[in-house]
Amino acid sequence: MRLLLVEDSIRLRDLLTERIRGAGWMLDAVGTIAAATEASRSILYDLVLIDLGLPDGDGKSLIRSLRAQGSSVPILVLTARGSIDDRVDALDCGADDFLMKPFNHIEFLARCRALLRRSGPHRAERIELGRLEFDPASGSVRVGGAIVPISPRERSILELLLRHSDRVVPKERIEIALSAFGEEISTNAVELAISRLRKRLEPVGAGIAIETVRGAGYLLREVKAHA
Numbered sequence: 455m456r457l458l459l460v461e462d463s464i465r466l467r468d469l470l471t472e473r474i475r476g477a478g479w480m481l482d483a484v485g486t487i488a489a490a491t492e493a494s495r496s497i498l499y500d501l502v503l504i505d506l507g508l509p510d511g512d513g514k515s516l517i518r519s520l521r522a523q524g525s526s527v528p529i530l531v532l533t534a535r536g537s538i539d540d541r542v543d544a545l546d547c548g549a550d551d552f553l554m555k556p557f558n559h560i561e562f563l564a565r566c567r568a569l570l571r572r573s574g575p576h577r578a579e580r581i582e583l584g585r586l587e588f589d590p591a592s593g594s595v596r597v598g599g600a601i602v603p604i605s606p607r608e609r610s611i612l613e614l615l616l617r618h619s620d621r622v623v624p625k626e627r628i629e630i631a632l633s634a635f636g637e638e639i640s641t642n643a644v645e646l647a648i649s650r651l652r653k654r655l656e657p658v659g660a661g662i663a664i665e666t667v668r669g670a671g672y673l674l675r676e677v678k679a680h681a
Contacts, residue, residue: 455500455570455590455613456480460490460516461532462509466555470503473559474566478593478606480631486510494520499527501569506533506544514547521548528569532557567591581616584661584676588616597658607632608651615664615674624671648672 457474461467462485474481482497484490487510494502502520506513517529531544534555541552550572551565570591581588587596593609595602604612610631615623628644652664665673 455593456482456497457566458490458493458497458499458502459483460487460503460508460513461485461505462507463505469559470562473563475606477563477566478609479566480606480610487513487516490516491519494525501566502527502529503566504529504531504549506531506535506540514544517544517548528572530565530569581613583616583619583674586616586655586660586662588613597655597660600658602654602658602660604654605650607647608654611647611651615672619674619676622667622671622673626671628672 457479459467459470459474459481461470461483464485467483467485471481471483482493482499484493485508487508490502490504504513504516508516513531513533517531520527520529528551529549531549531552532555533540533544533552536554544552550569553562553565579590581590585597586602588594589596590613593606595604595609595612611628614628614631625644628647632643632647648664648666655662655664661677663675663677665675667673
């Protein structure tokens with residue numbers, strides 16, 4: 455799952471970034487409507503979080519723009535504006551939910567999970583391959599019913615590979631997934647992340663294998679148990 459946060463307060467943006475990435479979701483965080491518009495042109499987000507008071511305009515104009523472009527991405531408004539009119543206006547222009555500042559971060563994450571579950575059945579359904587089960591909404595990874603501890607970076611790669619199982623995923627696409635964590639990507643970052651992911655999954659008998667396709671990328675496939 456990849457989220458877009460549009461919030462001009464650096465302090466709140468940093469705090470929410472920590473919470474969101476801690477929940478295992480990928481995030482792009484920007485502070486203006488212009489930056490959000492540019493990001494949404496090239497990336498398909500699962501949830502957009504928008505503050506209404508932005509330095510280059512009202513967040514409602516961004517919501518209207520997204521809806522005018524045909525986007526059905528769930529939108530959660532985060533704002534200090536508390537009047538009924540503000541809430542009604544935000545919902546009428548296309549927002550799906552509204553959260554008043556200051557808010558409890560446990561409730562914030564719960565609202566995000568709820569919207570992610572409604573973001574499209576094909577994206578929110580659990581993915582199963584081999585003995586592994588992945589829940590995109592919660593980010594949980596299980597093998598034989600037991601939770602497998604996995605880092606957010608590894609989880610983002612696993613989800614990408616699972617959604618394209620039995621197909622080669624180019625290395626460049628994995629680099630884009632890693633970049634959502636706001637860290638500079640080193641030349642061997644993908645190889646290191648894939649290596650760590652293999653070490654997580656192989657000992658627990660997940661029944662899947664990540665193959666390196668030289669010059670192309672990586673392929674995830676199911677490994678049948680021998681009789």
